[in-house]
Amino acid sequence: MAYKVAVVGATGVVGREMLNILAERQFPVSEAVALASRRSVGRDASFGDKTLKVKALEDFDFTGTDICLMAAGGAVAKEWAPRIAASGCVVIDNSSFWRMDPDVPLVVPEVNAADIARYSRKGIIANPNCSTAQLVVALKPLHDAAHITRVVVSTYQSTSGAGNEGMDELFSQTKGIFVNDAIEPRKFSKQIAFNVIPHIDVFMDDGYTKEEWKMNVETRKILDKTIKVTATCVRVPVFVGHSEAVTVEFERPISAEEARELLREAPGIMVVDAREPGGYITPVECVGEYATYVSRIREDATVENGLSFWCVSDNLRKGAALNAVQIAEILGARYLKKAA
Numbered sequence: 001m002a003y004k005v006a007v008v009g010a011t012g013v014v015g016r017e018m019l020n021i022l023a024e025r026q027f028p029v030s031e032a033v034a035l036a037s038r039r040s041v042g043r044d045a046s047f048g049d050k051t052l053k054v055k056a057l058e059d060f061d062f063t064g065t066d067i068c069l070m071a072a073g074g075a076v077a078k079e080w081a082p083r084i085a086a087s088g089c090v091v092i093d094n095s096s097f098w099r100m101d102p103d104v105p106l107v108v109p110e111v112n113a114a115d116i117a118r119y120s121r122k123g124i125i126a127n128p129n130c131s132t133a134q135l136v137v138a139l140k141p142l143h144d145a146a147h148i149t150r151v152v153v154s155t156y157q158s159t160s161g162a163g164n165e166g167m168d169e170l171f172s173q174t175k176g177i178f179v180n181d182a183i184e185p186r187k188f189s190k191q192i193a194f195n196v197i198p199h200i201d202v203f204m205d206d207g208y209t210k211e212e213w214k215m216n217v218e219t220r221k222i223l224d225k226t227i228k229v230t231a232t233c234v235r236v237p238v239f240v241g242h243s244e245a246v247t248v249e250f251e252r253p254i255s256a257e258e259a260r261e262l263l264r265e266a267p268g269i270m271v272v273d274a275r276e277p278g279g280y281i282t283p284v285e286c287v288g289e290y291a292t293y294v295s296r297i298r299e300d301a302t303v304e305n306g307l308s309f310w311c312v313s314d315n316l317r318k319g320a321a322l323n324a325v326q327i328a329e330i331l332g333a334r335y336l337k338k339a340a
């Protein structure tokens with residue numbers, strides 16, 4: 001079995017990781033194609049020990065391509081995903097555009113891999129928001145054991161969550177501050193170097209931001225529509241790795257020790273939880289890793305059946321590229337089954 005795979009957005013932070021992870025996990029690729037905008041035609045994109053020449057999405061004929069991993073934003077996904085799917089190529093999209101479409105499965109394989117079966121409705125599968133992906137991986141085993149009723153989550157999201165431009169802005173502002181350059185926020189609404197910004201994506205009518213809304217509706221679509229979620233999403237001056245402080249309320253009591261054991265056994269999770277200085281994971285330690293790390297597990301005595309923990313993951317990997325490749329692996333193995 002081997003598949004012709006196209007990566008749209010191959011010059012972006014997520015697209016580059018998609019090519020890395022396809023190679024790293026030895027996904028059965030008969031041919032890999034790197035696509036981006038016309039601006040990037042002819043640029044190099046690494047794929048394992050090979051170098052691909054980037055081609056323009058607009059000029060590419062998807063006939064004969066089996067899987068398209070897309071990481072080029074909502075506008076590109078809106079226009080191109082249906083066109084690519086119509087040529088018989090299954091699209092796994094990272095933007096928010098298709099996530100809440102009832103005919104598009106929104107998938108985190110550790111949680112709802114079976115939903116991939118519904119890919120055939122539109123030929124599109126959606127990847128969740130980076131903060132949602134790591135959250136639901138951690139919530140799933142706890143929900144199965146004690147049924148979650150409510151989640152309160154505060155995020156500490158790295159600048160790579162805003163793509164190449166987000167990382168560049170943190171880098172240039174940090175350097176600039178040491179030489180007294182004027183700070184001119186472009187990608188972010190305020191200075192990001194040595195600061196935190198409680199605002200990601202646009203504001204909604206109820207005062208939440210769209211990033212916070214996404215964490216709410218996506219968690220419910222992937223895990224359980226009865227769970228209540230309230231989120232506060234904050235951008236922090238970290239290059240890669242999203243962190244979350246999570247408090248969960250359950251139907252029945254669950255001790256920190258029971259939660260620790262459940263999480264230790266769960267797929268995709270590493271528990272690092274020694275109650276001593278350094279006995280937890282920080283974002284710089286999760287970069288390049290596949291796991292979602294859970295630390296600081298403790299009972300929350302201020303609510304009935306409450307538990308709090310700290311959760312960290314590489315937003316470009318589990319939050320985006322790794323999750324998409326995991327979906328492609330299941331799609332290939334269970335549904336496409338193409339002979340090499």
Ligand SMILES: NC(=O)c1ccc[n+]([C@@H]2O[C@H](COP(=O)([O-])OP(=O)(O)OC[C@H]3O[C@@H](n4cnc5c(N)ncnc54)[C@H](OP(=O)(O)O)[C@@H]3O)[C@@H](O)[C@H]2O)c1
Nearest residue numbers: 009011012013014036037040071072073095161163164320
């Ligand atoms: N960063 C994360 O942690 C993360 C996590 C989950 C989901 N996502 C989603 O993944 C997508 C990509 O994000 P990113 O962070 O990788 O952004 P990025 O670093 O800014 O990269 C954007 C990519 O999209 C390409 N692109 C833009 N316009 C295009 C067009 N008209 N036709 C073809 N390609 C086009 C760019 O190509 P050029 O270089 O040619 O402009 C570039 O390869 C977004 O939808 C984002 O919401 C990101």
